Amino acid sequence: MSSIELEAGLIDKAVEERNAIISKAEVRAERILENARQEEERINSDVDRHLRTIVGSELRAVHDRIVGRANLDGRKMIMEAKMELLDTVFEYAQEKLEAMAKKGGADYQEIVKKLISEAAEAIGEDELIVSSNKADNGFLKKTISELSKELGVSLRLDDKPIETMGGVIVKNQRSTKVYYNTLEGRLSKVRGSKASEVAEKLGVI
């Protein structure tokens, strides 16, 4: 081995040894710092836990106040959205009923007769006065006597029309018993009694 090779070998070995020393020190230093960071975290979480036991109820109150409010507002939003949907359904239904009443025709006239029959049965008296809107008055004038015979009661048509999209108001002679059987009245009644069924149909329950 030449002296140059010997020198080169010595240098390589020394550099390698130096790098190993430094690298080992770096690893050790990093471990020391890592342990310190863990200890720091443990100290912090210990004190947090300790403080939480002291002020737990206040912290819960803060949390509940803010998050609880958000939940409340959210539930209100959902409720309002459901109500809007129901409103839309009932608005559409009203439009359809209005269109049907405006159009008139045999089917609608049959419905009006059934409404009168239902009211007559509910009032349970022999002499009744029927009120309807102007358009329905027209066909009722022609059919009221026939309907009286069918129902076995005396029906008299009130000449003064009422404001309604359709249907009737039936009362006894002394107006002590009044049966409101207008379409909007029935619609409103359905809104009150069948809202949950409608919501179920919409799939929002």
Next chain:
Amino acid sequence: MEMERILSMGSRLQKLLIEAKAEAERMVSEAQKEADEMIDAARTESNRRRMRAQRGTGLEEMLAEEEKKAVKEAAKVAKDYEKQVEELRKIPAEKMESAVELVIKEVLPE
């Protein structure tokens, strides 16, 4: 002559290793110092917070922090509800139609 050169180099290399060991010790010692300072600072802060809490002061920070967290959570809750409302509004036309039909059926006499 050659032997002298090799010996001189050997001595320089020896010095390099001694310096490396010193550097290593310095690195470890600095890390240890930094670690000790970190832990001391954490302990000091921890004691300060405990003392303040025992005196009933210094809780504002925790309450403020909790409030910050709660506000974040509340925003997420609100977003979830908004999503649900959006979903609700996407009612298919046939469901809507069927609900309208149900209403009309109920309104009209049998």
